[in-house]
Amino acid sequence: MEAGLEGGCACAAVRYRLAVAPMFVHCCHCRDCQRQTGSAFVINALIETDGIAVLAGAPEPVAVPTDSGLPHRIFRCTTCRTAVWSEYGGRAVLRFVRVGTLDAPDKLAPDVHIYVRSKLPWVRLPEGVPAFAEYYDARELWPAASLERRRAMYGG
Ligand SMILES: [Zn+2]
Numbered sequence: 001m002e003a004g005l006e007g008g009c010a011c012a013a014v015r016y017r018l019a020v021a022p023m024f025v026h027c028c029h030c031r032d033c034q035r036q037t038g039s040a041f042v043i044n045a046l047i048e049t050d051g052i053a054v055l056a057g058a059p060e061p062v063a064v065p066t067d068s069g070l071p072h073r074i075f076r077c078t079t080c081r082t083a084v085w086s087e088y089g090g091r092a093v094l095r096f097v098r099v100g101t102l103d104a105p106d107k108l109a110p111d112v113h114i115y116v117r118s119k120l121p122w123v124r125l126p127e128g129v130p131a132f133a134e135y136y137d138a139r140e141l142w143p144a145a146s147l148e149r150r151r152a153m154y155g156g
């Protein structure tokens, strides 16, 4: 994965650059993500919050209900309301950037497919990419360098 990817909202009031490469990329097929996107799945690039340079605008957090009961805030452009990233579980140091808001979303392919128990039946998953009925253990899947960054992000 590469650093320096840029993206933004539909009206361009929000622009951002991923100063570092994401640690890992999720494709989530859960019902929450389907409902919140109005689509079959969401693609999220996991990256340290301080690895995102906000070049323009100030995405506003909106709290949404979750099946788990854990907090989930979706950050949206205050003008066009495009969702650019999420914060899960109140973990302010970590962002889930919506890959579809990148200028070149083809640059980041999913490293894992999760919650495929609710995958829409016509979606076919690629061979060779791990897929899980629910969630997975990052220690078994993430590259060592990403696990190291995760440790650093949580303060060791
Ligand atoms: Zn906008």
Ligand SMILES: [Zn+2]
Residues within 6 Å of the ligand: 028, 029, 030, 031, 032, 033, 034, 115
């Ligand atoms: Zn989901």
